[in-house]
Amino acid sequence: MAEKKFTKEHEWIEKSDQIIIVGITEFAQDQLGDIVSIELPQVASSFKQNDVMAIIDSVKASSDIYCPVDGEIIEINEKLLEHPELINQSPYEEGWIVKIKPNNPEQIDSLLSKEQYDELVGQSKE
Amino acid sequence: MRSPFFKNHLELKAKMVDFHGWEMPLQYSGIIDEHKNVRESVGLFDVSHMGRFKIKGEAESQIQHLITNDISKIGDKQSIYSPMCNENGGIIDDVIVNRINSNEFVIVVNSSNIKKDLSWITKNVKSCEIQNVTDDYALLALQGPKAENVLKDAGVEQIENLKTFYLLEAKLYDIDCIISRTGYTGEDGFELFFDSKQVQVWEKLLETGTKYGIKPIGLGARDTLRLEAGLMLYGNDIDETITPLEAPLKWTVKFETEFIGKAALEQKKVERKIRGFEIIEAKRVARKDNKIYDEGKEIGIVTSGSFSPTLGKPIGYCFVPVEYSLEREIKIDIGGKFYDSKLTSTRFYKR
Numbered sequence: 001m002a003e004k005k006f007t008k009e010h011e012w013i014e015k016s017d018q019i020i021i022v023g024i025t026e027f028a029q030d031q032l033g034d035i036v037s038i039e040l041p042q043v044a045s046s047f048k049q050n051d052v053m054a055i056i057d058s059v060k061a062s063s064d065i066y067c068p069v070d071g072e073i074i075e076i077n078e079k080l081l082e083h084p085e086l087i088n089q090s091p092y093e094e095g096w097i098v099k100i101k102p103n104n105p106e107q108i109d110s111l112l113s114k115e116q117y118d119e120l121v122g123q124s125k126e
Numbered sequence: 127m128r129s130p131f132f133k134n135h136l137e138l139k140a141k142m143v144d145f146h147g148w149e150m151p152l153q154y155s156g157i158i159d160e161h162k163n164v165r166e167s168v169g170l171f172d173v174s175h176m177g178r179f180k181i182k183g184e185a186e187s188q189i190q191h192l193i194t195n196d197i198s199k200i201g202d203k204q205s206i207y208s209p210m211c212n213e214n215g216g217i218i219d220d221v222i223v224n225r226i227n228s229n230e231f232v233i234v235v236n237s238s239n240i241k242k243d244l245s246w247i248t249k250n251v252k253s254c255e256i257q258n259v260t261d262d263y264a265l266l267a268l269q270g271p272k273a274e275n276v277l278k279d280a281g282v283e284q285i286e287n288l289k290t291f292y293l294l295e296a297k298l299y300d301i302d303c304i305i306s307r308t309g310y311t312g313e314d315g316f317e318l319f320f321d322s323k324q325v326q327v328w329e330k331l332l333e334t335g336t337k338y339g340i341k342p343i344g345l346g347a348r349d350t351l352r353l354e355a356g357l358m359l360y361g362n363d364i365d366e367t368i369t370p371l372e373a374p375l376k377w378t379v380k381f382e383t384e385f386i387g388k389a390a391l392e393q394k395k396v397e398r399k400i401r402g403f404e405i406i407e408a409k410r411v412a413r414k415d416n417k418i419y420d421e422g423k424e425i426g427i428v429t430s431g432s433f434s435p436t437l438g439k440p441i442g443y444c445f446v447p448v449e450y451s452l453e454r455e456i457k458i459d460i461g462g463k464f465y466d467s468k469l470t471s472t473r474f475y476k477r
Binding site: 013033034036037039057058059060062085 | 156440
């Protein structure tokens with residue numbers, strides 16, 4: 001399994017061949033609490049880095065999910081439409097959100113490493 | 127500020143939140159889980175942040191002047207819910223007045239309004255002793271169909287004979303306690319007033335309730351429970367710019383009594399009302415201040431919105447023109463997208 005990268009907005013990405021898998025982090029799902037719905041993007045739609053590509057509603061808050069890199073959505077996790085709680089239960093596995101074909105794979109390199117992300121959420125916890 | 131049970135919440139690994147200056151538990155096991163636990167068995171809430179004032183002396187007629195409901199309808203050891211209005215009929219707060227006896231009353235107010243209410247009450251109730259006893263008493267709520275069983279097992283005698291909105295002075299374990307059969311969840315339940323030094327009561331109740339599946343419940347589930355039950359939240363649904371007649375609180379306004387704001391309420395034409403709404407099909411959750419549209423025209427605003435764990439769909443309350451009746455279809459703007467919704471009663475859940 002490839003090493004994960006992270007964004008400041010609490011998305012994780014994992015590179016696999018020419019595509020990346022995107023989800024939200026354990027920290028993010030814990031902060032949101034019980035997730036009750038998700039609006040997913042259309043397959044084949046394109047987003048720029050930091051565009052809002054999905055919206056998650058938990059009981060207590062609504063949260064935008066940002067596209068971590070420029071790219072095209074090639075697959076969405078349709079299971080989440082019926083079972084959004086999978087994001088709470090398994091944010092890094094069954095709760096993945098979209099698969100993207102990046103336009104500029106070098107953007108991935110500039111995302112946060114695990115250490116950098118852990119430091120970030122350590123700070124924002126205080 | 128911290129409740130007497132602050133340490134218990136930390137031990138239970140509650141997610142804490144700032145609530146009007148109080149560090150209170152938002153959730154323990156999760157809002158949906160806690161919510162269902164209260165509907166199905168029993169939950170324990172720390173509501174020690176609610177303000178409490180003790181009024182001693184010849185206060186009855188003066189309290190009547192403060193509230194829109196009819197205090198003469200209750201006798202000793204009874205409680206009454208009522209808005210407290212300003213001269214314009216706007217709601218200063220919604221409170222519960224507990225009548226201990228003809229010379230002693232305890233008023234329970236919203237934590238966000240403690241200061242404001244105390245000065246309003248002090249201004250309007252003369253020749254009585256008015257004491258802010260918020261810090262002297264702990265306040266716990268025990269809510270759910272098994273709440274009575276827990277109190278019975280905790281040694282409270284005669285609890286099965288206590289009627290809704292009545293008070294009982296009893297021993298809870300070996301502690302002096304005032305118990306009212308009231309709550310903010312739409313379930314049967316109780317609120318327990320006792321000396322704030324008796325912090326062991328929290329753990330004891332959780333222990334006694336174990337066989338009924340008791341769980342501690344945070345403010346998150348308290349909000350979804352009250353929302354399903356049609357109960358207003360001060361600061362969200364009601365405030366000083368809103369009258370009880372615009373809110374679903376007409377039943378609390380007794381025009382045969384004399385109270386501050388009566389003239390304004392008699393004269394003012396009601397043009398908008400709080401209604402319930404549910405979002406049809408989509409599961410997006412509307413939040414406070416989302417706008418309501420009808421045929422492209424903005425007609426109202428969301429005052430409370432969340433997800434109903436019982437119904438499994440997004441619900442809420444909104445302000446709309448009074449002629450918008452139940453079942454009418456409207457659209458709610460959530461983040462620039464319009465979601466088909468319909469107006470409903472504010473009472474989404476009845477036990």
